[in-house]
Amino acid sequence: MKYETVIGLEVHVQLDTNSKAFCGCSTEFGAPANTHTCPVCLGMPGSLPVLNEKFLKHSIRVALAIDCTVANFIKFDRKHYFYPDLPKDYQISQYDKPLASNGYLDINLDGQTKRIRILRAHMEEDAGKLIHTPTASLVDYNRTGTPLLEIVTEPDLSSADETYAYLTQLKSILEYLEVSDCDMEKGSLRCDANVSIRPVGQKELGTKTELKNMNSFKGVRDALNYEIKRQEKQLDSGNPIIQETRLWDEAKQKTFSMRTKEEAHDYRYFPDPDLVPFTVDSLTIENIRKDLPELPQAKKVRLTAEYALSNYDAAVISADKHLGLYFEQAAKQYNNPKHICNWLMGDIMNYLNTNNIPAIKLKDLLPAKKLTAMLELIDQDIISGKIAKKIFPEIIATGKEASAIIKEQNLSQISDTSELESIIRQVIAENDTVVEEFKSGKDKALMFLVGQVMRKTRGKANPQMVNAIIKEQISSS
Amino acid sequence: MDITNLSAAKLLDLLNKKQISSVDIASAYLNRIESLDDKIKAFIHLDPEDVLKKAEKLKDSDSKLKGLPIAIKDNFCVKGQLTTCASNILAGFKPPYSATVIEKLENDGALIMGKVNMDEFAFGSSCETSCYGPTHNPWNLDCAPGGSSGGSAASVAARLAPWALGSDTGGSIRQPASLCGIVGLKPTYGLVSRYGLIAFASSLDQIGPFTQDITDSALLMNIISGHDPKDSTSVNTKTLDYLAGLNADIKGLKIGIPKEYFIEGIDSDVRDKVEQAIEIFKKAGAIVEPISLPHTEYAVATYYIVAPSEASSNLARFDGVQYGLRVKDGEKVNDSALIDMYMKTRGKGFGAEAKRRILLGTYALSSGYYDAYYLKALKVRTKITDDFNQAFKKYDCIITPTSPTKAFKLNEKTNDPLAMYLSDIFTISANLSGIPAISIPCGFTQDNLPVGLQILGKAFDEQMLFKVGHAYQQLTDWHTRVPEGCK
Numbered sequence: 001m002k003y004e005t006v007i008g009l010e011v012h013v014q015l016d017t018n019s020k021a022f023c024g025c026s027t028e029f030g031a032p033a034n035t036h037t038c039p040v041c042l043g044m045p046g047s048l049p050v051l052n053e054k055f056l057k058h059s060i061r062v063a064l065a066i067d068c069t070v071a072n073f074i075k076f077d078r079k080h081y082f083y084p085d086l087p088k089d090y091q092i093s094q095y096d097k098p099l100a101s102n103g104y105l106d107i108n109l110d111g112q113t114k115r116i117r118i119l120r121a122h123m124e125e126d127a128g129k130l131i132h133t134p135t136a137s138l139v140d141y142n143r144t145g146t147p148l149l150e151i152v153t154e155p156d157l158s159s160a161d162e163t164y165a166y167l168t169q170l171k172s173i174l175e176y177l178e179v180s181d182c183d184m185e186k187g188s189l190r191c192d193a194n195v196s197i198r199p200v201g202q203k204e205l206g207t208k209t210e211l212k213n214m215n216s217f218k219g220v221r222d223a224l225n226y227e228i229k230r231q232e233k234q235l236d237s238g239n240p241i242i243q244e245t246r247l248w249d250e251a252k253q254k255t256f257s258m259r260t261k262e263e264a265h266d267y268r269y270f271p272d273p274d275l276v277p278f279t280v281d282s283l284t285i286e287n288i289r290k291d292l293p294e295l296p297q298a299k300k301v302r303l304t305a306e307y308a309l310s311n312y313d314a315a316v317i318s319a320d321k322h323l324g325l326y327f328e329q330a331a332k333q334y335n336n337p338k339h340i341c342n343w344l345m346g347d348i349m350n351y352l353n354t355n356n357i358p359a360i361k362l363k364d365l366l367p368a369k370k371l372t373a374m375l376e377l378i379d380q381d382i383i384s385g386k387i388a389k390k391i392f393p394e395i396i397a398t399g400k401e402a403s404a405i406i407k408e409q410n411l412s413q414i415s416d417t418s419e420l421e422s423i424i425r426q427v428i429a430e431n432d433t434v435v436e437e438f439k440s441g442k443d444k445a446l447m448f449l450v451g452q453v454m455r456k457t458r459g460k461a462n463p464q465m466v467n468a469i470i471k472e473q474i475s476s477s
Numbered sequence: 478m479d480i481t482n483l484s485a486a487k488l489l490d491l492l493n494k495k496q497i498s499s500v501d502i503a504s505a506y507l508n509r510i511e512s513l514d515d516k517i518k519a520f521i522h523l524d525p526e527d528v529l530k531k532a533e534k535l536k537d538s539d540s541k542l543k544g545l546p547i548a549i550k551d552n553f554c555v556k557g558q559l560t561t562c563a564s565n566i567l568a569g570f571k572p573p574y575s576a577t578v579i580e581k582l583e584n585d586g587a588l589i590m591g592k593v594n595m596d597e598f599a600f601g602s603s604c605e606t607s608c609y610g611p612t613h614n615p616w617n618l619d620c621a622p623g624g625s626s627g628g629s630a631a632s633v634a635a636r637l638a639p640w641a642l643g644s645d646t647g648g649s650i651r652q653p654a655s656l657c658g659i660v661g662l663k664p665t666y667g668l669v670s671r672y673g674l675i676a677f678a679s680s681l682d683q684i685g686p687f688t689q690d691i692t693d694s695a696l697l698m699n700i701i702s703g704h705d706p707k708d709s710t711s712v713n714t715k716t717l718d719y720l721a722g723l724n725a726d727i728k729g730l731k732i733g734i735p736k737e738y739f740i741e742g743i744d745s746d747v748r749d750k751v752e753q754a755i756e757i758f759k760k761a762g763a764i765v766e767p768i769s770l771p772h773t774e775y776a777v778a779t780y781y782i783v784a785p786s787e788a789s790s791n792l793a794r795f796d797g798v799q800y801g802l803r804v805k806d807g808e809k810v811n812d813s814a815l816i817d818m819y820m821k822t823r824g825k826g827f828g829a830e831a832k833r834r835i836l837l838g839t840y841a842l843s844s845g846y847y848d849a850y851y852l853k854a855l856k857v858r859t860k861i862t863d864d865f866n867q868a869f870k871k872y873d874c875i876i877t878p879t880s881p882t883k884a885f886k887l888n889e890k891t892n893d894p895l896a897m898y899l900s901d902i903f904t905i906s907a908n909l910s911g912i913p914a915i916s917i918p919c920g921f922t923q924d925n926l927p928v929g930l931q932i933l934g935k936a937f938d939e940q941m942l943f944k945v946g947h948a949y950q951q952l953t954d955w956h957t958r959v960p961e962g963c964k
Contacts (some may be wrong), residue, residue: 042799043799044574045554045560045567045572045673045674045676045699045794045795046552046572046576046672046673046674046676047574047673047706048671048672048707048710049705050706050708050710051710064782078843079788080793082816082819084815087798087799088794090790090793091795139798266843266844267844268789268790268839268844268847269842269847270787270842271852273678273680273710273787274676274679275710276709276710298789339551361763
């Protein structure tokens with residue numbers, strides 16, 4: 001049978017505040033265990049929470065960026081369950097009155113734009129971390145109380161690829177807002193997926209499973225693809241889908257049942273009496289809105305208009321805030337944006353990806369000024385594009401200007417006609433058969449001859465000139 | 478001169494005049510505790526050597542209180558000192574921090590004597606649910622001192638401490654103050670920081686003083702009240718001097734007497750003494766009129782939804798993981814080692830009343846019951862508050878009995894939780910509506926047990942309660958009486 005997939009996502013974003021959600025402890029990642037704690041985040045008897053204002057402001061920023069309605073009445077609830085990483089045995093969260101609701105986010109996939117509705121986004125505190133040793137289970141409370149924003153979509157996603165695109169787009173927005181480092185490996189962005197399938201054409205939703213424990217966007221995509229296939233097999237063989245929570249096992253590339261619905265908690269939500277509800281006036285919200293930076297979607301549109309970039313190029317460059325900034329920095333100094341774009345989309349991205357370097361580092365590794373200086377050398381026929389490709393890792397590695405490297409290694413392009421003519425004469429003399437082939441109309445033969453010239457000049461020959469001179473010498477011979 | 482027979486204000490006066498020292502005072506109280514507390518059993522954590530050491534340190538202090546000692550209910554966190562809420566589940570617990578009020582007291586030079594007894598986690602009205610056993614009423618050792626702050630009330634009544642701090646969630650300061658013949662104030666919710674007070678019901682809990690008279694109560698409020706950025710429910714109002722205006726005239730003051738508080742079942746002795754007190758106010762020129770607070774009858778039911786619900790949540794953290802009792806040995810009750818530990822720890826650590834309230838609250842908050850119970854209770858709570866708001870449009874204060882009965886015998890109500898709950902029938906409404914209320918002694922029953930009078934006022938109008946109470950204490954001497962066995 002043919003099925004269609006329905007996916008809804010819950011994304012937990014750690015917001016980048018200096019101190020925790022309800023106390024003054026640092027949120028720094030990677031500190032020695034239990035050093036960033038105090039009576040409040042340890043849930044000591046008698047301690048009381050006080051809301052971090054920056055947590056609220058960051059949350060509102062995100063809510064506005066994904067076009068949510070921001071509630072003006074803010075209230076917190078307690079969500080109860082017993083677990084050692086939760087020192088109060090309840091989590092401060094928001095239940096029936098989330099901070100934000102009814103938003104959306106547009107994703108681009110295969111040239112199509114699709115609107116994914118956001119059901120709600122609510123503020124809550126993170127739990128600690130359990131560390132299991134062979135003899136004991138230990139708890140690190142450093143993460144306890146870190147501010148989280150949980151963003152929940154409507155079940156609008158219909159494939160693993162759409163889900164991947166949604167996550168990428170959301171991450172891009174969060175980075176533009178400078179509210180989270182979105183590092184899934186550090187746990188600053190976590191994602192649970194609800195997935196169900198139904199025969200194409202069927203109206204009611206199938207039974208869903210909830211997938212947890214994915215620690216990369218790729219993990220989310222793999223887990224969903226696995227789970228969709230598992231559900232299809234299940235239905236095809238006449239077995240029902242059981243409503244349950246399943247854990248993704250990255251090593252085995254499989255999902256496993258963790259708990260069924262019958263074992264689900266009754267969280268006994270009720271308003272936290274320690275945190276007085278309050279209102280946020282619309283002026284405060286409007287001020288936060290005014291303060292929002294240009295977001296990726298708007299930037300993409302502007303890049304296509306202002307720099308005549310293709311939709312695709314503009315989308316890639318605007319997806320990463322730092323790549324976008326870099327591009328515009330370079331474009332200010334150099335008036336061939338397409339040339340910059342080609343380099344960014346090609347060699348530079350390739351270099352960053354191969355070496356696993358985030359785009360934010362690019363401006364330090366290769367200041368825009370150095371890149372544009374190199375591009376100018378190409379324009380002036382001082383070096384060929386090929387030489388530029390060769391030296392650009394050296395510019396990064398040594399920090400030297402392109403011109404200095406060229407000088408040191410004697411790499412300037414040979415554009416001296418007489419020098420080139422003598423080398424080409426030699427090549428033609430050494431390759432009778434190829435010259436005949438060229439004469440009989442084989443274009444490939446020309447490429448071979450150019451290649452020979454390049455070899456003799458260690459790539460320094462001006463390729464346009466070489467082409468012209470070869471043709472001229474052969475036709476006049 | 479018997480130091481222990483003096484009020485805190487008088488002791489402070491002598492300290493200021495350097496006629497006595499903090500060491501003299503500490504020694505006097507320690508001697509008295511030594512001779513009397515075997516019978517009364519007010520103190521549960523007391524280190525006499527430590528008290529003397531602190532007294533020595535504070536001897537020449539130029540602080541406000543100059544080493545004047547104070548007894549503290551065992552649900553206040555005091556850094557490095559045993560803090561157990563009179564519960565086995567907090568056995569051995571020494572908090573890593575002090576409550577805001579403890580810091581304020583210490584900053585002002587108070588000497589924290591030690592911890593006094595209470596009902597376990599403040600669940601009770603007789604001090605009998607304490608894991609350390611009951612405290613005895615100094616007026617009659619066979620009687621309960623009231624609760625939950627029974628140790629605080631008994632320690633001040635027996636002059637084992639010049640004053641004490643307690644907490645009041647449904648009457649836990651006023652009812653024991655009434656049953657022990659002293660002054661007990663529950664301030665307006667939000668006036669005193671709750672930071673470091675181990676929570677029973679967060680929306681109802683409030684810290685307040687136990688004192689011999691109104692002046693001491695005002696003096697202590699000057700020290701412990703005020704906004705605390707660590708408590709989101711603490712109100713940022715201007716600080717008041719509660720000692721100012723104590724002597725103001727009450728002539729022409731309008732006092733309401735709610736008919737719902739003079740119901741059947743109230744001790745006739747209690748009714749008589751309160752009615753006699755009302756006559757004194759009339760003579761002093763106050764205008765006394767009957768009023769109605771129509772939703773009074775729903776207060777107990779509302780309270781027993783709201784308070785246990787919040788308690789069930791607040792007490793979740795006592796799970797054997799970080800501090801206090803942990804039970805992991807013995808017969809397995811669950812396959813999961815973790816859940817087994819939770820169940821055995823909480824099973825052994827909590828007493829019967831704590832378990833009853835956790836169950837009540839857990840039930841009331843359960844999915845499907847929340848609207849019918851908790852949400853409904855919140856709505857009734859608003860109605861009860863509205864009653865008071867209406868009344869205070871016309872009246873400056875309201876006077877009622879504090880408790881429907883005099884001190885009852887130990888063990889008399891321990892097997893009848895409902896009868897015990899009704900002991901707070903007149904005090905609960907003030908917690909539900911957040912308003913301040915004070916209990917002052919207004920006479921004695923035929924068998925020489927104290928009776929208390931409750932004065933209720935508008936939110937943040939503690940000054941009114943002090944003014945009215947002080948006027949009464951100028952005309953009567955009930956507050957100066959000391960139990961026979963403690964003279």
